[in-house]
Amino acid sequence: MHLVANRLSSSNFWAWIAVPGSEAPLPCPVRIEEAPRRLRVGDVCTVRSTQVMVHAVSICPDAQGMLHQLVACRITSGRLAQGASTVELTRPGLAVAVVTLSDKGSRGEREDTSGPAVLELLQDSLAVTTHAMVVIPDDAPTLKRYLMDLCLVQGFDLVVTSGGTGVAPRDITPEVTLAAIERRLPGLETAMMLAALQKTPHAALSRAVAGTLGESIVLNLPGSPKAVRENLAAVVSALPHAIAKLQGDESDCGSKH
Structure with a gap:
């Protein structure tokens, strides 16, 4: 599964992720707990895992209210399934x-x-x-x-x-x-x-x-x-x-x- 980091929270663990081919109209965040370094906007995350466990779906602005003019977020909170293998980060540009x-x-x-x-x-x-x-x-x-x-x-x-x-x-x-x-x-x-x-x-x-x-x-x-x-x-x-x-x-x- 390939994910693109679109918007990060101040914890540096949660990322609003644009999932290529997804039917979701807006970016959705997935918690990447096994990333080799902190996520940054523009990172492409290659996730090798059998499933992603989704916990909830809600609408919520970012905590500081700082980037609402840049991105509207449909938030899907989730994390990689326990025992997921690897997460690779690359920056194509x-x-x-x-x-x-x-x-x-x-x-x-x-x-x-x-x-x-x-x-x-x-x-x-x-x-x-x-x-x-x-x-x-x-x-x-x-x-x-x-x-x-x-x-x-x-x-x-x-x-x-x-x-x-x-x-x-x-x-x-x-x-x-x-x-x-x-x-x-x-x-x-x-x-x-x-x-x-x-x-x-x-x-x-x-x-x-x-x-x-x-x-x-x-x-x-x-x-x-x-x-x-x-x-x-x-x-x-x-x-x-x-x-x-x-x-x-x-x-x-x-x-x-």
Whole structure:
């Protein structure tokens, strides 16, 4: 049986699983108790077992109410039958999340065009197999919750924010990102700045931050679709290598050049 991790709970044991060929209209969670490592969004789980024991079916939002804009969950609680043999985890591609910060967009007063621009460029440039998109207000606690959940619970490989990187009073993205990340990636920031300055002197006002949180890369981008493409294009080719090294790739970096 092949399962695809679609949404994880904070326990890192329960996953909303999309079962290929299932008649269920929405993802269903199965408890994978014998996985060789913690599940992450985008994992493909190969389960060798004679049966799956299903205990109950119910409708329930996620505990924190954080990702209801991303996924509606039909919850089927279950676990592998006792004595099940093996669970193998593979990642066929990258899992990316795009968070657009916009007060008007979050209220439905403005269409989000920057988030789709980010996703389009990433899908054109990288092997993206799983993605999530959300629009939130320019609110520090909300952004912090999303960053922590998307990186440390869901385990997305790349989390990109769009908007809130300037000097306006409600531009809070860099401060929140700096407080959340564990290591900063100034090279990515510099590359984006240099590319943007070739287009406009206003790029010097950007305070965009790049860094790592858990096994995820976090990248701030501006709010306009044009600036999003210009900044992201400057660094997108470096992202797969950065993600691989962050997640434990021990191969010799020099051998790849």
